[in-house]
Amino acid sequence: MSTLIRPPPVDPAQSAIESLLELTQLPDIDPDLFTNTRPLWHPPGARGIFGGAAIAQTLSAAQRTIPSDFTVHSMHCYFILGGNSDIPVIYHVERVRSGRSFATRTVQARQRGKVIFTTTISFVRQNSGGKQKVEHAVEMPAVERPAEDKDGSNQGDSASPFQSQRIEILNDDSPHPHHKKTRQWLKARGRISPTGGHEAHLSALAYMSDSYFVGTIQRTHKLRRYSPLRNDSTNSIVDGGQLKKYLAMEEEDLKRVVDPADFELIRRLKNGEDVSDEARPELGMMVSLDHTVYFHDPRGFRADEWMFSEMETPWSGDGRGLVLQKIFTQDGKLIATCVQEVSL
Template sequence: MATLIRPPPIDHSQSNIENVLELTQLSDIDPDLFTNTRPLWHPPGARGIFGGAAIAQTLSAAQKTVDKEFTVHSMHCYFVLAGNAEIPIIYHVERVRSGKSFATRTVQARQRGKVIFTTTMSFVRQNSGGEQLVEHAYPMQDVPAPIDGMDDLEMSGNRSPFQSQRMPIENDDSDQPHLKKCRQWVKARGTISPAGGHEAHLSAIAYMSDSYFIGTIARAHKLWRYSTQRKSKAKSSIDEDVLKKLLAMDDTELRRMKFVDEADIQRIRRLRNGEDLTEDATPEIGMMVSLDHTIYFHNPRNFRADEWIFTEMETPWSGDGRGLVFQRMYTQDGTLIASCVQEGVVRLRQSDSKL
């Protein structure tokens, strides 16, 4: 059962992402308890729920417990256990502090009594900084605008609640991964309803901020994410059914996939031609999962998540089985609306390891 309570009919006055992120308040038990109203989106090839769903729904739950003049400015999240898309999630909001200028909330997401995700977030009262401000922002680079009708293809009929258009990796030919930037345009599908308010737009960019975030490291290192070790008992880092679908695509279709790079296309082409890649020297990802996720929101009431947002990601470091990625999110006119950081497990497949 993917929800605790039978979902109501789809609200067609709301966007896809609003319906996906809708929460039900469990007032009869505790006014600070919430659960997902509808089944959560399961990304093709993923082992659990999309991490952005937990990020966005904990934010949505916390936003329901603060006064309207308060807006989130930061949230610090930890992925504790993999979420199961077939089990309802219970969100418990703890009202840590409600001050004059700032409010603090902690939210735990639980399945079967176990914490799978936890976050602490801070809210600030609107216009509490005064009339004179210290202001600056990292500028958005000059990039081609998104093209209507050129959204990345979907791997199945289970469409994501947001659209994306990936761009070529900047400095992709460099032998220094920290110099590369992975870039894409994203936006929520449809139009977010006026009833959703600024809260719906904030939850939507929180959701989209997890799009291929830790995967930046695999892309920067040109790592192979599909197992070629046919006799290995270890699971590959992506569902084998997805690899079969990729093998059936031509190069043009592959280039439109948001998680397939030129290095992947070359290997897929070799697999399609029947080449044995078991002796390939290219390292394979054995495990890649997010550990934590931080978002700093800027200009939180001055953007729309259903309009194109440019994101660029870069990785300053990886080592010891982990990696770190930074992300900036901009409106199409160049306004910086969020800065994000994520650390994750990034382990290579070991031929004789028990990792």
Template sequence: MSTLLRPPSVNPSQSAIENTLELIQLADIDPNLFTNRRPLWHPVGARGIYGGAAIAQTLSAAQKTVEPEFTVHSMHCYFVLAGNSEIPIIYHVERVRSGKSFATRTVQARQRGKVIFTTTISFVRQNSAGEKVLQHAVEMPDVPGPIEDKDDLDNGADAGPFQSQILGIVNHDSPHPHTKKTRQWIKARGTISPAGGHEAHLAALAYMSDSYFIGTVARVHKLWRYAATRKSHTKSSIDEDVLKKLLAMDDEDLKQIKSLNNHDLERIRKLKKGKEQGKPTAEIGMMVSLDHTIYFHDPREFRADEWMLSEIESPWSGDGRGLVFQKLFTRDGKLIATCVQEGVVRLRQDTDAAKSKL
């Protein structure tokens, strides 16, 4: 059973992402307990549920325990265990501090008594800094604007709760991965309801902030991992059984697989050629997020259902881990969030005995 109570039908007055992230407060048990109202998405090939769901729902739970004049400005998260999409999640909010200008909450996501995700979230009272404030912000890069009807995540019947348009990689041919940047336009699908308030937009941004994030490390190194669907980019590791079957096929058979685009075909051909020449190409064997931090800037001055530009770079990788930074801008150029994530990024080893485990 993936939820404690039978999931209700989709609420047409809410956007898809609001329906996805809806919580139930277990007030009769404890006013600080919440649970997911609908099943959570488990990307194909991933170790567990999409990490953005845990990030967003812990934020939603915490937002329900602070006064209306307080708004989130930062959250620091740790992925502890892979979440199981077949088991309800219980979110426990601890009201650590409620001060005049700042409030602090910690939230644990638990399944079967075990913590799978934990975060500490800080809220600030609106306009508590006074009339005189220091201000500066990095400028948004000059990029082509989004195309309204284009959605790289739309695979037909099972469209997700947000849209994306992938842009090219800056400095793609550079031999230095740390000089490259990946970019995409993202927004929540449909229109977020007025009833959701600014809290719904913040939760939606938190959900989308995990899209294409740690995977940037693989992309700036021009490494590849097979994913069974285009939507499984968020946290999937290579499906070795499927990859072995693909490598055994000839070119004509590969062309008949509709889920493979031209980029996938070229990558598979490269892997096959390397293996035939005795020079196997490096492949990602494991990619899992460890932590995730979001700093919200002007948190009530944006809409998550309007196009936002995400720019991601990776300043470092080593020792089986990688680090990524993300900046999120409104379409008109305002910096609205800065995110940081570290994750496990391990290459496939030559022998099973050499493979490490978490």
């Protein structure tokens, strides 16, 4: 059973991402205890549930325990174990500190009594920075705008709770991985409801911040990776409905929703080329070790409007790699900076 309590009917006033990230409070056990209301997504080939779900739902749980005039400004997360999408997740919020200007919460996500994910989240009271402010922000690069008539999805499924459109990798011909930048547009599908408030937009951003993130090092090094299109035991191509859908897509649309290695594989299949002799992927499954999000303007954006994400990797070595991400609104305002370390 993937949820502790039978999910209620879907609220048509909610966006898909609101419905997916909905939490159920367990006040009869503990007022600071929550669980996922609906089943969570397990990406093909991943070791567990999509990491963005744990990031977003721990944030959502913590937001339920703070005063309305406080807003998140940072969260520091660690992935401990792979989450099982067939088992309910229990989120326990600990009220570490509730001060006049700052509040701190830690949240543990547990399954079968074990911690699978943990985060420490800091909130700040609105307008507590004083009248005199020191302000600056990096500018958003000039990039092609998102295509409004395209319905890309990082999950390869039109039922995904958000859309993404990938852009060509900047400096892709450079011999130096740290000179390259992977980029995409993304937004929540549909319209986030007014009742969700700014908290729903923050949780949606937290969920999407894990999209396309972990594979940045693989892409900048041009390494092959695990592909859900390939049977790992036979090295043969999986003949499934998703592959047929990809084969029917135009190349420009395909580039927006699949990784370069999969794009090349699909292109060769469409051309009738023999891919049975292709070498196995050079890089195995990558695992996120931690994930940090700094929210710069927590109430000044909508997650259901296009946001631009740019990622780069300053370092990799000793079986690990570091990735940085900046997220902007469509009009160029920096709204979040994210950091992730991955195991290679």
